[in-house]
Amino acid sequence: MAVAARRERERTARREAILDAAQELIASEGYYGVRMDAVADAAELSKGTLYLYFENKDALCAAVATRLIDEFIPRIEGAINEAQSGLDGVRALLQAYYDQTVENPHHFRFALAWLSAGERMDDSTEAFQTYRGRVGNMLSLVVATLQRGQADGSIRVDVDALPQAMQLWTSFLGIVLVGLNREAMEQRIPVPVDLTQLVPLHLDAMRRALSSEGTA
Amino acid sequence: MAVAARRERERTARREAILDAAQELIASEGYYGVRMDAVADAAELSKGTLYLYFENKDALCAAVATRLIDEFIPRIEGAINEAQSGLDGVRALLQAYYDQTVENPHHFRFALAWLSAGERMDDSTEAFQTYRGRVGNMLSLVVATLQRGQADGSIRVDVDALPQAMQLWTSFLGIVLVGLNREAMEQRIPVPVDLTQLVPLHLDAMRRALSSEGTA
DNA sequence: GCCGCAACTGACCGCCAGTCAGTCACTGAC
DNA sequence: GTCAGTGACTGACTGGCGGTCAGTTGCGGC
Secondary structure, three states: OOOHEEEEEEEHHHHHHHHHHHHHHHHOOOOOOOHHHHHHHHOOOOOOHHHHHHOOOHHHHHHHHHHHHHHHHHHHHHHHHOOOOHHHHHHHHHHHHHHHHHHHHHHHHHHHHHHHHHHHHOOOOOHHHHHHHHHHHHHHHHHHHHHHHHOOOOOOOOOOOOHHHHHHHHHHHHHHHHHHHHHHHHOOOOOOOOOHHHHHHHOOOHHHEEEEOOOO | OHHHHHHHHHHHHHHHHHHHHHHHHHHHOOOOOOHHHHHHHHOOHHHHHHHHHHHHHHHHHHHHHHHHHHHHHHHHHHHHHHOOHHHEEEEEEEHHHHHHHHHOOHHHHHHHHHHHHHHHHHOOHHHHHHHHHHHHHHHHHHHHHHHHHHHHOOOOOOHHHHHHHHHHOOOHHHHHHHHHHHHHHHHHOOOOOOHHHHHHHHHHHHHHHEEOOOOO
């Protein structure tokens, strides 16, 4: 059936077109500002059609976030591979993740909405499963980099790589969150502080915490 | 005018009653699940009346969050004061904040919504100003504890206390965020990990990063 | 007894995610 | 050639919720 094959191609093309439209709108309006009507308009479709391709708004957003992660995981891998040691690799990983996220913060905003929404976000859809897989890939990168550092002697070996990776990643979550809204934050928080130092300070702290130097 | 004084008392009492109702509903439904109609019902008022006491939902939530912070800042201060050194004080502060937040996570969820909502949350209201003041108080506690540690020699002196406090606090944000949803997270994240270690691991990392030992 | 004023009410509005009965265009069978 | 079947698509509609405002109520002062 050549027809079925063409239908399938057209279907994925349309899906991509919807994602293009959604991604652009998210870039200009932010996750919270996007309306499904606007996505439909931009994709030159009616709103009902969107729901033939994505189960709901969250699933659509998850698909966009997956795309974004796919774009920048290779760049982060590149940065890690250039590092001289595992410990330097950790620094490179975090810095690359931060730089990428500042450049395009939308995948991060989505992850945050997911984490903080608790039960209110429907994460049972297929698009979400795919997204979760990507999050797993990111974490695997962190674990692998820690293990590399333990193997080459730059990172202390008296902790398990997996929980330590979670600590590393999770603490960085907060740093990125505040770093992203640096300017707004400096006004919002009723304390005069220069947040440009936040990332370097945190990287230093993590280096100290992870370095094999100082371990008996 | 005794009448005016009584009116004033009644007005603040009513405001407190609304806050009571809102706080209870938030505790059972979560910040995202609370509806203004439900608050009005619980307070035995009509919805319109709520808006005579609070400019909008965000302002009401900010007022509830302020209450919650007011309840537990003293307990955190107590924990800090019992610590032997500034470095121990940092540990005590974070641990106390974490324990309090696990017990009643709603102030944290609100802070998170504020931080991640960006421009979409109206933080110009008076209730919000008050709330911001409380956030400032929390941060001041962190700064003071760091300075105490620098004075007593337990914390390294080669960094400024204020930016370091921001690093400390901000990185803890992520830890608390994930720690709060520990069980859900362990299922959600596609990596088998025991998140109960997260907080102790982070406290150890911070101790290493801040300790004066190891500094030239 | 009546006026003024503040508190309060609840029907109503606008916004937006999500739905579904109906239309349209194409395809393959005869 | 035509006609029934099928999948893609449509857009008016629904429901939920934050927020509004014209109208009501009742207390205090005169």
